[in-house]
Amino acid sequence: MAIAQSILPEFDQEAQATRKVLEQVPGDHLAWQPHEKSMTLGRLASHIAEIPDWGISALQHDSIDIQPTDGEQRAPANYGSTGEILAAFDAATAKAREAIAATEDHVFMESWSLLRGGEEVFSAPKIGVLRSFVMNHCIHHRGQLTVYLRLLDAHVPSTYGPSADEAAF
Numbered sequence: 480m481a482i483a484q485s486i487l488p489e490f491d492q493e494a495q496a497t498r499k500v501l502e503q504v505p506g507d508h509l510a511w512q513p514h515e516k517s518m519t520l521g522r523l524a525s526h527i528a529e530i531p532d533w534g535i536s537a538l539q540h541d542s543i544d545i546q547p548t549d550g551e552q553r554a555p556a557n558y559g560s561t562g563e564i565l566a567a568f569d570a571a572t573a574k575a576r577e578a579i580a581a582t583e584d585h586v587f588m589e590s591w592s593l594l595r596g597g598e599e600v601f602s603a604p605k606i607g608v609l610r611s612f613v614m615n616h617c618i619h620h621r622g623q624l625t626v627y628l629r630l631l632d633a634h635v636p637s638t639y640g641p642s643a644d645e646a647a648f
Contacts, residue, residue: 486579498565501565527624534609538582538605542591
């Protein structure tokens with residue numbers, strides 16, 4: 480079995496669970512944050528929506544510089560509505576899924592680097608970047624988002640098991 484075919488079911492399952500959580504983001508509370516050091520609800524949800532784009536970058540390039548010294552800085556997404564967040568997530572997820580499916584096994588084993596100002600922050604095989612920097616990173620922030628939802632008394636959907644609001648599966 481090709482690597483892409485072995486990882487796509489996991490990618491699809493996590494994307495589906497993440498979308499269920501993003502659907503619950505109350506659009507009238509996007510500026511809310513649980514603490515001054517925390518991201519706002521809108522920024523956190525927007526960040527989750529843009530994470531699949533990192534998978535595309537990791538598979539199609541050898542590195543990304545998050546603070547390039549000779550170019551424009553990438554501005555973090557901050558969508559203005561739940562609909563925009565979902566549309567961005569759906570588009571990024573579809574493109575990432577397409578990129579994963581089109582990637583040959585040897586490419587997954589190539590090295591990818593995260594750079595800051597031209598300096599290497601870390602390097603790893605692209606398959607590891609896809610799992611940790613993309614999928615696990617998204618799972619981490621999805622869990623964070625469920626706490627925000629609970630604090631706002633919004634519906635928290637089932638992901639891996641039941642929530643107080645929804646039976647599992």
